[in-house]
Amino acid sequence: MPRLVARPATAADYEHFARLFVELGTGNPVLPRDRWEGALARDTLFFERDGEVVAYAYVQPLRGVGYVRHIVVAPSHRGRGVGGDVMRAVAAHLRGRGCTRWCLNVKPDNTAAVRLYRSLGMEHAYVLTTFQLAWDAVARLPRPFHRVAARPAQPSDDAALEAAFAMPSGQIAEARGRGGLVLLCLVDPAAPDAAPLGFASFDPFLPGAFPFRVAAPELAAPLLDAIRPHTPRAPEALLVTVEDDDTLVALLRDAGATVQLVGAHFRGEIPDVG
Structure with missing residues (x-):
């Protein structure tokens, strides 16, 4: 061949x-x-x-x-x-x-691809779910009891965000370098030196947020509130991808979000193929 x-x-x-x-x-x-x-x-x-x-x-x-x-x-x-x-x-x-390591997302029912990735040393790490979330459903989400604030994520935030949410080092800088994305950081204004409370990389074109990470489920609503002004038009819904967070998945389902896609995250060491 x-x-x-x-x-x-x-x-x-x-x-x-x-x-x-x-x-x-x-x-x-x-x-x-x-x-x-x-x-x-x-x-x-x-x-x-x-x-x-x-x-x-x-x-x-x-x-x-x-x-x-x-x-x-x-x-x-x-x-x-x-x-x-x-x-x-x-x-x-x-x-x-x-x-030296690699990762990817795949549909769990794509058995041929899953078999291939396992043969290359990758293992399943967690599930991710992409929702279609109507804006009116955000009003049904719980809210935190204490005040939080959202602001643009700066390069000086990257290390703390990636550590807090177990993201690959350099992922936020790579997103920033591509341009066209809105990067938001959720913080406690009363504790500026504390660990960040949330992060979203929002693509107005979709519109959708991935990654979308929060330290507690009730923090999803204020992070979504911060995303909304960056939507260039008035869509009825946006995409939100939740990774490795069963509690937030259940919360969004209960609020009326619909599942668009379920994926499996695989990762492992890159084999020597030379």
Whole structure:
């Protein structure tokens, strides 16, 4: 079988991205060309066989951890080992960028992908749930008894936020560097040196928040209140992705949020594929 060839994305690859992105099945809209070129293309690899683009991978090399955001194989080339070849190429790419660990999200019922990721040393870490949350449902969420405040997350906040919410080091800086996102930090104004109470990376295009992390479920409402003014239009709902927080998942369900997607977070050491 002809060899799979990996190459960096170019601006001319946007149509390939748009065609393949929908195969992820997330329900999210395809990014416009300018946003893709500015935010994703630099960290995207395309894979060709006999000159035909058959797959792509969007990966974020962070500080020692590679976050594999998209792995997509064209439907006509599935079942031929392309996914394994792509993942091994991604492993080599991330090792070359100084990463020793990697992580990704996958639909739990994608058994072929789960089997592949396990074969590469990844293990299931937690569940994440993406909700469609109507703004009127926010009014039904509980509120904290003490005052909290939201403000833009500054680079000086990153280490504390990533430590408080077990996020990969460098994830917030990477989001800031892509542009177009609103990064918010929730704090206790009476205790400015205390650990942060919440964090959201909000994409007005979707509109949606991921990551969306709070130290306690009742802090979700004030963080959502802080997001709302940054929505450029008046949608009836926004997307909120909750990671590894069963209590908050139950709270949002009870408030009337609907589940759009359930995923499994896998992570592990990057194998030596050389």
